Amino acid sequence: MPTHPASPDVDTIVAISTPPGRGGIGIVRLAGPQSLPIAAQLLQLTQPLEHARARFARVLDSADPNAKTLDDAIVTAFLAPHSYTGDDLIEIAAHGSPVVLEAIVRAALSHGARLATPGEFTQRAFLSGRLDLTQAEAVHDLIAAQTLDQARVAAQQMGGAMSRRVAPAKESLLHLIALLEAGMDFASGELDDVDVVPPSQIEAAILSVQTPLEALAASFRHGQMLRSGASLALVGRPNAGKSSLFNRLLERDRAIVTPLPGTTRDTVEESLALGGIPLRLIDTAGLRLQGDRPADEAEALGIARSHEALADADLVLLIHDATQTMTEEERTLAASLEGRPHLLVLNKIDLQGSDFSLKSTAFMSKGTNFSSQDTSSSLKGTGFSPYIPTRQSKGALAPEGTPAPILTSALTGEGLEELRTAILRALQAEGALADSGALNNLRQQEAVATTLQALATAQAANINGLPHELMLLDLHAALRALDSLTGATTTDDILGRIFSTFCIGK
Numbered sequence: 001m002p003t004h005p006a007s008p009d010v011d012t013i014v015a016i017s018t019p020p021g022r023g024g025i026g027i028v029r030l031a032g033p034q035s036l037p038i039a040a041q042l043l044q045l046t047q048p049l050e051h052a053r054a055r056f057a058r059v060l061d062s063a064d065p066n067a068k069t070l071d072d073a074i075v076t077a078f079l080a081p082h083s084y085t086g087d088d089l090i091e092i093a094a095h096g097s098p099v100v101l102e103a104i105v106r107a108a109l110s111h112g113a114r115l116a117t118p119g120e121f122t123q124r125a126f127l128s129g130r131l132d133l134t135q136a137e138a139v140h141d142l143i144a145a146q147t148l149d150q151a152r153v154a155a156q157q158m159g160g161a162m163s164r165r166v167a168p169a170k171e172s173l174l175h176l177i178a179l180l181e182a183g184m185d186f187a188s189g190e191l192d193d194v195d196v197v198p199p200s201q202i203e204a205a206i207l208s209v210q211t212p213l214e215a216l217a218a219s220f221r222h223g224q225m226l227r228s229g230a231s232l233a234l235v236g237r238p239n240a241g242k243s244s245l246f247n248r249l250l251e252r253d254r255a256i257v258t259p260l261p262g263t264t265r266d267t268v269e270e271s272l273a274l275g276g277i278p279l280r281l282i283d284t285a286g287l288r289l290q291g292d293r294p295a296d297e298a299e300a301l302g303i304a305r306s307h308e309a310l311a312d313a314d315l316v317l318l319i320h321d322a323t324q325t326m327t328e329e330e331r332t333l334a335a336s337l338e339g340r341p342h343l344l345v346l347n348k349i350d351l352q353g354s355d356f357s358l359k360s361t362a363f364m365s366k367g368t369n370f371s372s373q374d375t376s377s378s379l380k381g382t383g384f385s386p387y388i389p390t391r392q393s394k395g396a397l398a399p400e401g402t403p404a405p406i407l408t409s410a411l412t413g414e415g416l417e418e419l420r421t422a423i424l425r426a427l428q429a430e431g432a433l434a435d436s437g438a439l440n441n442l443r444q445q446e447a448v449a450t451t452l453q454a455l456a457t458a459q460a461a462n463i464n465g466l467p468h469e470l471m472l473l474d475l476h477a478a479l480r481a482l483d484s485l486t487g488a489t490t491t492d493d494i495l496g497r498i499f500s501t502f503c504i505g506k
């Protein structure tokens, strides 16, 4: 484990740790071996600093030759190794005035500190072994969290959920490596050509490492969704009720709605949290039918944007007016969405007879197994063919066949709950949100994917009876990849890239 001795050649760093701007209180943080002596020169203490005890102090105006008081502050000292970073750390909580906080930082610089780089406090915590890399990343995620669910997941990760989750797999892998290496030493001695460990035992051992890591790899999608959210585009013919549904989902009248087709001219974007997942909802200009020309250039440009939103969205909601027959174009559009996550929404069901609504409800409640005979007469005239959704076990936003249509009325609100549920299901984000120790960034996902690849190669070598030396190379590669997940074997440039995305002062 890397350690960070409190030696004088380690820089003492300083930064404002509270957000830029004015606030009730603002905190300047100093970390490193010179923190205490530097603080002593900036402050007039009435009582000596003690570990983790808040003390009142006057902040001296260092620029003033008579060193008058600039502010009153509360100062806390954390002595190495019992601090956030692991080295001596001082916090000065002054009034939250940017000029005062900057003066404190400037004074600390003049006494030998240097400005902390983004994330450097957390980087030191990592380098001193107080946090592993997934925990350090979680600190960043927690600060960036936009929903409480995101914060909960980050907090679990910050508490070491990931390391705990991979620990048993790593233990098994180390055990297997030790076993094979011992066997090899043995074999190179007197007992040549003797397979000390039988292939079936190796196969089982590799499998016991693979299984939990595969489950971990599958958790990536969900973690990613919680971190970054998803974008949702509402597309369809003019007047289908896209903007009305958009407003319903947002629960406010954001987009303009009129009875005239071609009302929405440009894409309209709004954020929305659904089931703890941050979503970017995009209303688009209605797609005109062939031969049905856009009214003007603005509308034509708007339609071009609709196509872009359609191409970029993580999930497409194809909105169809249930009172209209589905056109060839819509069918083509629906077909082009195959293989991508999308939902078909039949809107304006309030305009159908009550008969329609009842049958539709029965149709929906049958669950997911529709057969062609089920082609409900309620859908007659809409042009929708029967759907046979298939469940896929894993895979990001995996297409699940053509989804069953969702029947809504933006006017009455009917079907909106079903639509919300269907959106979450399509994003595969239902169920336990705070899946403890889920992978939640590309770096983590790659570490696990590389581990699994190396394990698969090792397994193939085992099955093909290749020498253990070769298998050991793959197993060591797997171990290195697994260790990079928690940062034990992560290169400096990758570390640099990770911490540079943090706030200054964190």
Ligand SMILES: Nc1nc2c(c(=O)[nH]1)N(C=O)[C@@H](CNc1ccc(C(=O)N[C@@H](CCC(=O)O)C(=O)O)cc1)CN2
Binding pocket: 051, 052, 078, 081, 082, 083, 084, 091
């Ligand atoms: N004022 C303040 N608030 C803060 C932090 C901080 O550093 N300062 N934190 C972070 O930025 C977070 C809390 N995390 C922290 C984690 C560990 C330690 C720490 O010093 N731990 C020592 C024990 C300290 C003691 O003796 O009481 C240790 O574990 O050895 C401090 C904060 C959020 N709030």
Ligand SMILES: Nc1nc2c(ncn2[C@@H]2O[C@H](COP(=O)(O)OP(=O)(O)OP(=O)(O)O)[C@@H](O)[C@H]2O)c(=O)[nH]1
Binding pocket: 237, 238, 239, 240, 241, 242, 243, 244, 245, 256, 257, 258, 259, 260, 261, 262, 263, 264, 265, 284, 285, 286, 287, 347, 348, 349, 350, 351, 408, 409, 410, 411, 412
């Ligand atoms: N009865 C009924 N009317 C609806 C429903 N949804 C929308 N409307 C009406 O249909 C008309 C068009 O609605 P919009 O939401 O503007 O349709 P749009 O798809 O955004 O249309 P464009 O922006 O032109 O592409 C408006 O008069 C709405 O009030 C619904 O579920 N039932």
Ligand SMILES: [Mg+2]
Binding pocket: 242, 243, 244, 255, 256, 263, 264, 283, 284, 285, 286
């Ligand atoms: Mg509209």
